[in-house]
Amino acid sequence: xxxxxxxxxxxxxxxxxxxxxxxxxxxxxxxxxxxxxxxxxxxxxxxxxxxxxxxxxxxxxxxxxxxxxxxxxxxxxxxxxxxxxxxxxxxxxxxxxxxxxxxxxxxxxxxxxxxxxxxxxxxxxxxxxxxxxxxxxxxxxxxxxxxxxxxxxxxxxxxxxxxxxxxxxxxxxxxxxxxxxxxxxxxxxxxxxxxxxxxxxxxxxxxxxxxxxxxxxxxxxxxxx
Numbered sequence: 001x002x003x004x005x006x007x008x009x010x011x012x013x014x015x016x017x018x019x020x021x022x023x024x025x026x027x028x029x030x031x032x033x034x035x036x037x038x039x040x041x042x043x044x045x046x047x048x049x050x051x052x053x054x055x056x057x058x059x060x061x062x063x064x065x066x067x068x069x070x071x072x073x074x075x076x077x078x079x080x081x082x083x084x085x086x087x088x089x090x091x092x093x094x095x096x097x098x099x100x101x102x103x104x105x106x107x108x109x110x111x112x113x114x115x116x117x118x119x120x121x122x123x124x125x126x127x128x129x130x131x132x133x134x135x136x137x138x139x140x141x142x143x144x145x146x147x148x149x150x151x152x153x154x155x156x157x158x159x160x161x162x163x164x165x166x167x168x169x170x171x172x173x174x175x176x177x178x179x180x181x182x183x184x185x186x187x188x189x190x191x192x193x194x195x196x197x198x199x200x201x202x203x204x205x206x207x208x209x210x211x212x213x214x215x216x217x218x219x220x221x222x223x224x225x
Contacts, residue, residue: 011049015045022034022040022041046080054128057071059073059128064160066157088121105124105130110130113167115134119138125143131162131165133166133168136165142176143177166186168186170188174191177195189203
């Protein structure tokens with residue numbers, strides 16, 4: 001593990017310390033400045049560092065290895081995003097505001113279309129490695145993982161590839177998607193669908209109704225997904 005890898009391993013700790021310091025400042029100095037500092041420490045600072053990291057150490061798709069003297073850009077980006085996996089409430093709050101979570105993902109470099117519906121329960125491992133079309137519906141407790149790691153010859157092999165989800169797609173609750181998965185336009189996936197690396201989804205038979213007239217406001221998370 002390189003020196004930069006070791007330094008970035010402490011990035012989640014840094015975010016926690018900054019958030020605590022901002023909260024204490026807000027309590028002792030109530031006002032917009034304290035609120036702004038707290039929001040920046042939880043949302044703005046990680047995105048800023050990620051964008052800088054991507055500029056100098058862009059993530060490359062394909063196979064690489066984590067144990068060695070060469071720095072892994074994916075490892076650094078993962079540490080920068082780890083706080084949102086450990087504390088999912090931070091992003092769940094954004095999904096309660098129409099349009100906010102799609103904008104949030106775009107800040108990380110993802111391509112997200114219009115009128116995408118997100119349920120509060122969702123896990124995304126690599127925010128910048130997503131391409132999502134228009135009018136796509138995400139069911140409850142969906143997991144998107146554009147990377148996979150497995151032991152190989154006393155090393156850890158890493159495979160990274162974008163997950164691509166088309167337009168007018170309905171993703172059933174509890175579904176999981178590995179690296180390189182492609183979900184074509186108009187696909188309907190039933191509950192608990194698991195797609196493994198580089199698989200292309202096929203729509204459930206008899207459930208290919210178009211979502212072209214989909215309105216996010218018409219859905220109720222607990223009833224329809």
